[in-house]
Amino acid sequence: MTIKDFTEIAGETCCIIPMYNEEQVIVDVITNLKTFFPHVLCIDDGSSDNSALLAEKAGARVLRHSVNIGQGASLATGFQWVQQNETFLYMVTFDADGQHRPEDACQLVTELSNKGMDVVFASRFFEPNQSTIPTVKRLLLKTVTKITNALTDSQLSDAHNGLRALTVEASRSISMTQNGMAHATQFVSLVRQANLKYIELPVTVLYTKYSRSKGQSLMNSINIALDLIWE
């Protein structure tokens, strides 16, 4: 297998950003991503602010949900759009709150391509990493990961990281029905069910005041558990 440099595959990659009321940071996030990824797709999930307009001005392709239906549904819309577009071989999911680094996304896609993987998960707990994760958040994420691993028979170190890369072909076997935040657990489960090849890579998650305010709360983890049970 020929080892490829990221610049060779950047044009075949679409970066998908689910977005909901992110006007404070979305321009910076897209501007930074555009220095690496020529194709950035934002799914505006019924934002009531100017996120969609700003994302478009920053150079992203924007798909609009008429009403807010959840992050999982936004990713599913993004997957479908990319699947319909013959330009792409790879896709990366990227959070809109600025907590991910574009260079980590590049690394994920490069490894995906060069190692012949179907999916590459990003992990903030996989050594070495420089993420300074708040203690409560760390405990919560570790618990969620343990539950996800138990439910999906997998051994990931970070199951709810919004940064992940996958091939378009692999995305066709991942049909997400969880519209809310429980999609992350369902994603792992579908990867396992479809027997897709996956690896985990260390990434750095940047915890700013803004990203912390947008992150998942303890109460939301109860909603995730209920969504999974009811499904």
Add this chain to the structure above:
Amino acid sequence: MNVQIIRLFLVALFVPAFIVLARSLGARSRALRSLLLFTFPALVGFSIMFPSIWQTFADWLGVDRGVDLLLYVTVLTLVTYIGYSFGKFRTLEKRIATLVQELALLRAAQENQ
């Protein structure tokens, strides 16, 4: 001892009944729920007219007091309807999500043309 067995039987019967009624959205369970909905006010009227009937049912089922049986039936009915409404709400949410997603993709396709 017999009373305990009857009570356990009642609980064992109520749990699957609740799950079937609350989760299923098919025509048969919908008809059952409608019947329950109309039966409930009738039962209320009947209870007012003949309060002692609950004690008779309670004696048959091994429940101490008629008022306790009435409470169990009321709670079961309410919880079933809450569960059903929750299930129905989730189904509607999923349907709306599918519509919203298709609309977003259609608009994108139109913009490309």
